[in-house]
Amino acid sequence: MRSFNTLLSRASLILLALVLSACAIPLQVQTAADPGVHFGQYQTFGFVEPLGTDRNGFQSLVSTHLKAAATRELQARGLRPVDTAPQLLVDFGIRVVERPRLAPAPVFTLGFGLGRGHWGLGAGIPIYTDPRYTVSPAFGTLAIDLIDASRRRMIWEGLVIDVLPPTATPDQWQAVIDSAVQAAFARLPSVTGR
Numbered sequence: 001m002r003s004f005n006t007l008l009s010r011a012s013l014i015l016l017a018l019v020l021s022a023c024a025i026p027l028q029v030q031t032a033a034d035p036g037v038h039f040g041q042y043q044t045f046g047f048v049e050p051l052g053t054d055r056n057g058f059q060s061l062v063s064t065h066l067k068a069a070a071t072r073e074l075q076a077r078g079l080r081p082v083d084t085a086p087q088l089l090v091d092f093g094i095r096v097v098e099r100p101r102l103a104p105a106p107v108f109t110l111g112f113g114l115g116r117g118h119w120g121l122g123a124g125i126p127i128y129t130d131p132r133y134t135v136s137p138a139f140g141t142l143a144i145d146l147i148d149a150s151r152r153r154m155i156w157e158g159l160v161i162d163v164l165p166p167t168a169t170p171d172q173w174q175a176v177i178d179s180a181v182q183a184a185f186a187r188l189p190s191v192t193g194r
């Protein structure tokens with residue numbers, strides 16, 4: 001019985017890995033850092049209030065996912081979150097762009113023929129539709145900003161382009177956000193080496 005449970009656990013892990021890899025999308029990441037800043041000087045961080053991803057004075061679900069992912073990434077780099085007087089402030093922005101494009105569509109035809117046959121003579125006019133239609137998939141660009149709190153100056157920005165695939169459902173947003181934030185912070189200059 002124990003070997004069956006072990007086998008079942010391993011099969012579940014393999015299935016989870018396959019599902020996550022199927023959801024994985026290639027991310028295009030761009031970053032810019034202030035060349036005069038030594039990132040090892042920062043030890044604490046907090047979040048801008050309100051975040052750029054909040055809506056109407058309320059923290060959005062996207063903001064909640066972004067804060068959790070950024071907290072994990074920054075803590076993994078030795079920084080700690082504080083509520084008062086953080087050295088770094090983190091902010092987010094998302095811009096959604098629709099890109100219209102022509103896509104193929106099924107062609108509908110209707111017609112009548114002209115000819116002579118078993119049923120007699122006939123005449124017809126074919127009617128065709130345009131075999132193309134316009135679709136506007138939405139793509140999102142995530143911006144992560146790190147701001148030196150004492151100088152009120154941005155010192156690093158990470159952009160993850162086309163982070164939100166048009167097929168993503170709200171249930172998949174957290175996984176998409178986690179991978180996007182991880183990809184951006186992978187390019188953060190080293191904050192260790194104090």
